[in-house]
Amino acid sequence: xxxxxxxxxxxxxxxxxxxxxxxxxxxxxxxxxxxxxxxxxxxxxxxxxxxxxxxxxxxxxxxxxxxxxxxxxxxxxxxxxxxxxxxxxxxxxxxxxxxxxxxxxxxxxxxxxxxxxxxxxxxxxxxxxxxxxxxxxxxxxxxxxxxxxxxxxxxxxxxxxxxxxxxxxxxxxxxxxxxxxxxxxxxxxxxxxxxxxxxxxxxxxxxxxxxxxxxxxxxxxxxxxxxxxxxxxxxxxxxxxxxxxxxxxxxxxxxxxxxxxxxxxxxxxxxxxxxxxxxxxxxxxxxxxxxxxxxxxxxxxxxxxxxxxxxxxxxxxxxxxxxxxxxxxxxxxxxxxxxxxxxxxxxxxxxxxxxxxxxxxxxxxxxxxxxxxxxxxxxxxxxxxxxxxxxxxxxxxxxxxxxxxxxxxxxxxxxxxxxxxxxxxxxxxxxxxxxxxxxxxxxxxxxxxxxxxxxxxxxxxxxxxxxxxxxxxxxxxxxxxxxxxxxxxxxxxxxxxxxxxxxxxxxxxxxxxxxxxxxxxxxxxxxxxxxxxxxxxxxxxxxxxxxxxxxxxxxxxxxxxxxxxxxxxxxxxxxxxxxxxxxxxxxxxxxxxxxxxxxxxxxxxxxxxxxxxxxxxxxxxxxxxxxxxxxxxxxxxxxxxxxxxxxxxxxxxxxxxxxxxxxxxxxxxxxxxxxxxxx
Amino acid sequence: xxxxxxxxxxxxxxxxxxxxxxxxxxxxxxxxxxxxxxxxxxxxxxxxxxxxxxxxxxxxxxxxxxxxxxxxxxxxxxxxxxxxxxxxxxxxxxxxxxxxxxxxxxxxxxxxxxxxxxxxxxxxxxxxxxxxxxxxxxxxxxxxxxxxxxxxxxxxxxxxxxxxxxxxxxxxxxxxxxxxxxxxx
Numbered sequence: 001x002x003x004x005x006x007x008x009x010x011x012x013x014x015x016x017x018x019x020x021x022x023x024x025x026x027x028x029x030x031x032x033x034x035x036x037x038x039x040x041x042x043x044x045x046x047x048x049x050x051x052x053x054x055x056x057x058x059x060x061x062x063x064x065x066x067x068x069x070x071x072x073x074x075x076x077x078x079x080x081x082x083x084x085x086x087x088x089x090x091x092x093x094x095x096x097x098x099x100x101x102x103x104x105x106x107x108x109x110x111x112x113x114x115x116x117x118x119x120x121x122x123x124x125x126x127x128x129x130x131x132x133x134x135x136x137x138x139x140x141x142x143x144x145x146x147x148x149x150x151x152x153x154x155x156x157x158x159x160x161x162x163x164x165x166x167x168x169x170x171x172x173x174x175x176x177x178x179x180x181x182x183x184x185x186x187x188x189x190x191x192x193x194x195x196x197x198x199x200x201x202x203x204x205x206x207x208x209x210x211x212x213x214x215x216x217x218x219x220x221x222x223x224x225x226x227x228x229x230x231x232x233x234x235x236x237x238x239x240x241x242x243x244x245x246x247x248x249x250x251x252x253x254x255x256x257x258x259x260x261x262x263x264x265x266x267x268x269x270x271x272x273x274x275x276x277x278x279x280x281x282x283x284x285x286x287x288x289x290x291x292x293x294x295x296x297x298x299x300x301x302x303x304x305x306x307x308x309x310x311x312x313x314x315x316x317x318x319x320x321x322x323x324x325x326x327x328x329x330x331x332x333x334x335x336x337x338x339x340x341x342x343x344x345x346x347x348x349x350x351x352x353x354x355x356x357x358x359x360x361x362x363x364x365x366x367x368x369x370x371x372x373x374x375x376x377x378x379x380x381x382x383x384x385x386x387x388x389x390x391x392x393x394x395x396x397x398x399x400x401x402x403x404x405x406x407x408x409x410x411x412x413x414x415x416x417x418x419x420x421x422x423x424x425x426x427x428x429x430x431x432x433x434x435x436x437x438x439x440x441x442x443x444x445x446x447x448x449x450x451x452x453x454x455x456x457x458x459x460x461x462x463x464x465x466x467x468x469x470x471x472x473x474x475x476x477x478x479x480x481x482x483x484x485x486x487x488x489x490x491x492x493x494x495x496x497x498x499x500x501x502x503x504x505x506x507x508x509x510x511x512x513x514x515x516x517x518x519x520x521x522x523x524x525x526x527x528x529x530x531x532x533x534x535x536x537x538x539x540x541x542x543x544x545x546x547x548x549x550x551x552x553x554x555x556x557x558x559x560x561x562x563x564x565x566x567x568x569x570x571x572x573x574x575x576x577x578x579x580x581x582x583x584x585x586x587x588x589x590x591x592x593x594x595x596x597x598x599x600x601x602x603x604x605x606x607x608x609x610x611x612x613x614x615x616x617x618x619x620x621x622x623x624x625x626x627x628x629x630x631x632x633x634x635x636x637x638x639x640x641x642x643x644x645x646x647x648x649x650x651x652x653x654x655x656x657x658x659x660x661x662x663x664x665x666x667x668x669x670x671x672x673x674x675x676x677x678x679x
Numbered sequence: 680x681x682x683x684x685x686x687x688x689x690x691x692x693x694x695x696x697x698x699x700x701x702x703x704x705x706x707x708x709x710x711x712x713x714x715x716x717x718x719x720x721x722x723x724x725x726x727x728x729x730x731x732x733x734x735x736x737x738x739x740x741x742x743x744x745x746x747x748x749x750x751x752x753x754x755x756x757x758x759x760x761x762x763x764x765x766x767x768x769x770x771x772x773x774x775x776x777x778x779x780x781x782x783x784x785x786x787x788x789x790x791x792x793x794x795x796x797x798x799x800x801x802x803x804x805x806x807x808x809x810x811x812x813x814x815x816x817x818x819x820x821x822x823x824x825x826x827x828x829x830x831x832x833x834x835x836x837x838x839x840x841x842x843x844x845x846x847x848x849x850x851x852x853x854x855x856x857x858x859x860x861x862x863x864x
Contacts, residue, residue, distance in 0.1 A: 235747060235755040242746060340833035344826045352826070356818055364811030371798075371807045379803050384740045386748065386796035393811055523754060525722035528708075551711045560716040582715045593758040594717035613754065614720030618713025623720040625754045 001064055005055035005147035009136055012048035012099070015041050016133030023126025027195065038125040039110045045129055046107040049100040049136070053087065056096060056146050060086050065157050068150040069093055075159035076586040077556040082160055085170040088177065089160060091294065091309065092139065092146035097174070099135035102128060102181045109185055109210075117206045123192035124185070131184050134316055142309045156585045159556070162595035165583075168228030172221055176248055179218025180286045183251055185210040187283035190276050191324065194331045201266060207279065208262055209650065215255045216646040222248055223639035234596045234611045236521065236627040238635065241390040246369045247289030250362050254282040257358035260351050260408075267413060268348060269338025274355070276335065280324045285362075287317045292369075343415035350408045357401045364393055399451050402510050405503050406432075406459035409466055427465045432458030452514035456507040463500045470497070494648050501645030508638030515631025523613070527621045536628040538605045543567040544576070549620045558582045562612045562622050566601060576601055578612040578624070607632045718758060726770055735769055735779050739786055740796050748796050 019041030026034030056069070060083050065071040073093070074086045082089075088097040106128030110121055139145050163169070186207040193203035225245065226238035239245065258278040264271045295310020341348055371385040410424040435457030436450065444450055471485035480488060490497045518537035526532060526546035535541050545565040552559055560580040566573050578599035583591045601608040606628050613623040710716065726732055736750035743761040745752050749769070753762035772782045786794040798804040 233755065235751050240746065340836070341826055341829045342833060343830055344823065349826055352822060353819070356815065356822055360811060360815035360818065363814065367811050368807075372793075375798070375803060375807070382791055382793040383798035383804065383807070384793050384796055385798065385807060386740060386746070388738075389797040389808065392797070393808060396812070397815065523723045523728050525720075549710050549716075551715060558712070558715045560710065580716045582717070594715070611755070612716075614718060615710060615713060615716045616720055616722050618709050618716075618719065620708050620710060621722070623723055 001055045001059040001062075002067055002147045002149055005052050005059075006145070008048045008052040008055065009096075009140055009145070009147070012045055012052065012103070013133060013136045013140060015044045015048055016103075016129045016136060019045055019129030020126045020133060023122045023124075023129060027122035027126065027192075035122040035125075038122050038129070041129060042103065042106040042110050042125050045132060046100070046103040049096070049103045049132070052096055052147075053100045056093060057084075057087055059147075063157070065155075066149055066153045067146070068148045069146045071150050071154055071157045073157065073160055075157040075556065075591065077584075078157075078160055079165070079555055081167075081170065082165050085164070085173075086160060088173050089164050089169075090146075092144045092148070094173065094177070095135055095139050095144055095309075096146050098177055098181055099132050099139070101178060102132045102135065102184055105182055105185055106132060109188075113206060117189075117202060119196055119198055120189055120192035120203060120206065123195050124188040127188035127191055128184060134312075138309055138312045142312050144309050156587060159583060159585055159591040162557075162581060162583050162592050163232055166228055166232045168224050168232065172224040172228050174221075175217050175224055176221030179214050179216075179221050179248075180251070180289065182210060182214035182217060183255070183283045183286045186214065186279045190279040191327060194276065194327045197331065197334060199272065199331065199334050201269070204262055204265060204275070208259075211255055211258060211262075211279070211282075212646065212650045215252065215259060216643065216650065218248065218252045218255070219639075219642055219646065222252060223636075223642070226639075227636060230632070231598055231600060234598045236519070236609055236611075236625075236629060237516065238632070241365075241368070241387045243369050244289070244293050246365045247285075247292045249365055250285040250289060251282045253358050253362040253365070254278055254285060257355045257362075258282065260358075261355050264348050264351050270341070270348065271352075272335040272337065273332060276328060278355075280328065284317065284321055284324070287313060287320065291317055345411065345416045345421070347408065347411050347413045347416075350404065350411045354401070354404050354408055357397060357404060361394065361397050361401065364397060365390075368393060395448055398510070399448070399455060402452065402455045402459065402506065405506055406455065406462040409462055409500070409503075424465075428458050428461030431461030431464075446517055449514040449517045452510050456510050459503055459507045463504055466500055467497070490648060491653075494651055494653075498645050498648030498651075501648060502642055503645075505638045505642030505645055508634050508641060512631050512633075512635030512638055515634070516629065518630045519627065521625065521627040523623065523625050525616060525621060525623050527619075532624070532626060534626050534628055536606045537630045540568045542608060542626075542628065543570070544608075544610065544624070544626055546622060546624070547575075549615065549622060556583055556585075558584060560612075560615070562624070564599065564610060564624075566608060574601060576608065576610050578610050580612055580614070602633050604633055606630050726773075727766075731779065732769060732773060735773075735782050736766065738783060738796050739765065739769070740794055741765060742790065742794075 019038050022034040022041060023038035025031070026036075026038050056067075058064075059067050059070050060074055063070070063074070063076050069090060069092050070086075073090045074083060078086070086093065088094040106125065109124055109128065113121060113124075189203050189207045189210070193199050222245075225248070229235075229240070230238040255278075258275060261271050261275055261278065265275050291310055291313035294313060343349070368385045368390050372383055375381055375383045406428055410421075410428065412420055412424075416424075432454045436454035439450055439453055444453075467486055467489065470489045471480075471482050474480050474485035474488055475482065478485075490501075515537075520534060520536060522532065522534050524532035524544075526544075528546050528548045531543050531545040533541055533543050543566070545567070547563040547565055550561050550563070552561075558581070560582075562578050564576045564578070566576055576599035579597035580594050581597060582594045585591050596611055596613075599610040599612075607630075609627040609629055611625045611627075613625055615622050713719065733750050736753075737748045739749045741747055741749050741752035741759065741762040742765070743752065743756070743759045745756055745759065747755065749762050749765045752759055753766050756762070768786075769782060772785055777785065783795065792798055798807055800808060
């Protein structure tokens with residue numbers, strides 16, 4: 001497998017180079033033969049990398065410990081489920097996975113892109129091949145080859161880090177990678193548009209769907225990562241502003257900004273320069289994130305080992321940034337707006353402020369992530385920019401962004417009149433103020449959660465009003481029932497109403513985030529039969545009674561489990577189990593330090609979160625940490641709603657949106673309006 | 680914990696906790712294989728769960744590289760040997776009657792500013808806290824001024840209002856706007 005894997009990597013390297021060269025030359029010289037060759041090369045590149053991936057998976061499933069990667073990431077008793085994920089659980093395998101998926105996307109782009117956008121494809125082929133070739137070259141020329149032979153063949157492998165042996169970890173990395181990787185496609189189209197000088201709105205159509213795909217994968221990756229951190233790591237939270245988490249958030253924020261500002265370009269032919277800059281920026285940030293993860297330049301719990309691989313990425317990032325900037329600046333004169341802004345009080349302007357905040361937030365996260373390095377450079381002092389600092393800086397920005405989520409849809413395109421604003425804002429503002437008053441009367445005094453909940457109510461009011469008006473209009477026009485009208489709205493204008501569903505998801509996420517302000521926790525040492533009480537922010541007292549310790553062997557681990565009886569205000573609500581796991585290899589030798597499995601009882605109002613810290617003197621007397629986390633369920637539900645909203649937006653079909661400058665819009669320019677008698 | 684924990688109070692709590700530990704340990708049965716449960720733990724004392732001690736520890740970073748504060752690390756990563764040791768340092772300093780600020784200062788003296796979860800709000804660190812907010816505010820003002828200039832320029836360059844619209848009454852124009860607002864997108 002080592003030979004086949006190495007051969008396929010070399011073949012991929014050569015084919016990738018060929019695809020890049022023929023793509024650029026074929027595009028520049030308008031030679032159809034070279035263009036076709038570049039397109040074919042993307043498919044061949046995918047084929048070669050697929051063989052490499054299969055070779056590595058076969059080696060993993062055959063427990064071929066002659067390969068360094070297989071020996072250091074897996075063991076004979078590793079469950080099959082995790083043998084699959086071993087492919088990307090380490091530096092070398094994840095690079096291969098990245099290159100293979102990128103080549104798949106590259107080939108799919110060539111095969112699926114509509115004929116209208118054919119002009120871009122040679123350059124798209126060149127850029128995707130070039131990026132994939134870079135990843136292959138890192139495997140071949142940096143010490144990151146997954147097919148590297150081990151110095152000797154051990155009888156069993158070292159096994160997989162226990163914290164990676166969690167369903168969340170099977171899906172979190174590939175989702176995040178898919179998000180990161182697919183950003184290359186919009187970037188390639190943006191660069192192709194710049195290189196071909198075909199800078200009308202045509203490229204936007206090709207780019208928008210890929211950007212949503214990328215945004216959706218990144219969202220799912222981030223959410224599963226949060227869930228994994230919550231259920232696996234045991235610290236009772238889901239977001240710690242770790243540099244690698246931040247690195248994934250940066251392109252997500254920039255893409256979110258693009259998905260809003262692209263509407264202004266589609267409708268008004270404005271913000272062309274800005275949109276191109278956002279697409280390029282998102283891609284560069286994805287490479288920057290990869291550099292952060294793999295260089296070890298900033299301490300992170302996620303980091304792969306410190307290795308020279310990071311410097312390959314830094315060099316690539318610098319070269320790519322310079323090349324993109326040169327092309328972009330060169331084409332600036334072709335990117336003049338087709339329309340002018342008519343009023344500061346307009347949807348266009350609100351999108352600009354939304355973009356300002358999203359990019360500001362991205363800058364703030366980047367600034368905080370890099371601040372320890374900046375401080376060391378400038379003042380020679382190492383500092384920690386921890387979660388309290390991130391929260392201090394970013395929570396206000398997040399709250400303003402939440403508010404804008406509700407304001408944007410209420411403001412009309414072009415110009416909003418005072419009467420229009422009054423009519424649009426009346427209901428949402430009333431809902432928001434009403435929520436604020438209820439919370440104040442209920443005794444809530446924390447400013448952050450107060451604002452989060454009332455802004456959330458305001459946004460909910462906005463979305464509700466949009467759906468209600470749309471449904472009412474359909475009812476008037478077609479006589480549809482409310483429920484059917486809502487379904488029709490969603491199916492006929494997926495982008496707009498799917499977007500509103502995403503806004504609702506953002507509200508739910510903020511509600512969940514705000515709930516953490518009311519977290520309560522304690523530690524206790526309990527013998528069997530003893531109890532500890534903890535009052536939750538929901539006003540109930542929870543009693544945890546230690547029932548005893550059991551020890552048993554599972555597939556690849558020795559388990560010490562504590563069982564607890566849980567009561568709410570004295571009433572039995574169930575049992576919780578939390579474990580210590582000592583992972584062992586096939587010969588019963590310990591492979592890693594013991595890890596902890598959290599016991600969680602999840603509810604709409606609170607999560608009961610129990611961790612077995614350890615045993616006292618080898619007895620059943622156990623040390624526990626009890627945490628009551630309010631509203632966490634809403635974070636996961638919000639994530640689910642966000643994905644549903646994203647899928648609605650992405651789903652093909654529905655009413656096509658006319659794009660300025662495209663053929664469709666030149667035929668039917670402007671709005672067709674029928675004035676009806678006021679009711 | 681009040682800002683200043685008296686030495687007498689500290690030792691009283693510690694003695695009571697130690698008594699409880701001895702009593703509890705004697706009464707609990709042994710498990711089959713204690714090694715499987717990881718490093719043995721000491722029973723939780725009243726000082727471990729003291730809100731004041733926790734508040735101090737949440738401001739101090741664990742030096743194991745996890746990026747978490749001492750309290751979160753010592754109650755999360757049960758194999759970390761740094762955070763329990765740092766916790767004992769905090770308890771020792773509290774036992775000496777030091778205030779929360781004095782304990783933080785002691786850690787900074789020993790480990791440098793990196794020991795704090797948030798850099799002190801002074802000097803360059805002010806930029807760490809406020810640069811993003813200030814940058815966004817400045818950009819917002821700049822954006823607002825630019826937008827106003829654009830709209831002014833657009834009005835100046837705009838052709839005369841089309842005759843069809845100039846014939847419309849303000850009421851009709853408002854109705855038109857409402858209809859436009861109803862349109863999707």
